[in-house]
Amino acid sequence: MVIVYESKTGFTKKYAMMLAERTKYKVLNVKDVSSLNADDEVILLGWLKAGKIQGISKVRKLNLKAVCATGLARTAEPSPETVIERNKIKDIPFFYLRGGCLPVDELKGMDKLMIKMFLKMLKSRRDKDEELIESITHMEKGYDGVDDKNLEPVLKWLENR
Numbered sequence: 001m002v003i004v005y006e007s008k009t010g011f012t013k014k015y016a017m018m019l020a021e022r023t024k025y026k027v028l029n030v031k032d033v034s035s036l037n038a039d040d041e042v043i044l045l046g047w048l049k050a051g052k053i054q055g056i057s058k059v060r061k062l063n064l065k066a067v068c069a070t071g072l073a074r075t076a077e078p079s080p081e082t083v084i085e086r087n088k089i090k091d092i093p094f095f096y097l098r099g100g101c102l103p104v105d106e107l108k109g110m111d112k113l114m115i116k117m118f119l120k121m122l123k124s125r126r127d128k129d130e131e132l133i134e135s136i137t138h139m140e141k142g143y144d145g146v147d148d149k150n151l152e153p154v155l156k157w158l159e160n161r
């Protein structure tokens with residue numbers, strides 16, 4: 001099994017490195033997948049951008065065995081079912097790993113613009129619950145939710161297959 005990751009701000013990379021440390025599998029940035037053989041088994045770790053798992057298009061034709069997505073929220077956003085549907089992975093084991101984010105002002109380009117617009121939309125909501133307030137704070141101030149405990153379901157799946 002080879003761990004392939006796509007990471008923009010480093011949170012997904014942290015999980016990829018932790019998983020490599022725990023399993024001793026080889027770890028590869030998604031931009032280097034051309035070095036893999038067609039029959040190499042792959043587990044992808046990618047970050048969620050508007051519900052799309054980054055990097056998935058580059059591993060779809062490989063021997064993809066499982067997909068992990070990192071995101072900011074407590075559970076996959078918009079919802080685990082939507083993420084599975086939107087990324088066409090219903091036949092592949094899917095794991096959500098809580099990642100993190102830089103403060104919005106440290107983001108760049110389109111990502112910054114998208115988060116600013118998202119923040120504006122969230123802040124305009126009248127009935128903000130505790131989870132929504134948490135999301136707003138994390139996006140404004142930054143947050144690191146990476147925790148090796150979150151890899152336990154992935155490790156268990158790897159052990160039992």
Ligand SMILES: Cc1cc2nc3c(=O)[nH]c(=O)nc-3n(C[C@H](O)[C@H](O)[C@H](O)COP(=O)(O)O)c2cc1C
Nearest residue numbers: 007008009010011012047048050051071072099100
């Ligand atoms: C433009 C943008 C869109 C995002 N969309 C989602 C999303 O749809 N669902 C989610 O859970 N997190 C979303 N996030 C949060 C990232 O997935 C999260 O911060 C991730 O851990 C970043 O990983 P990285 O540091 O490896 O790039 C978004 C972040 C950005 C910047």
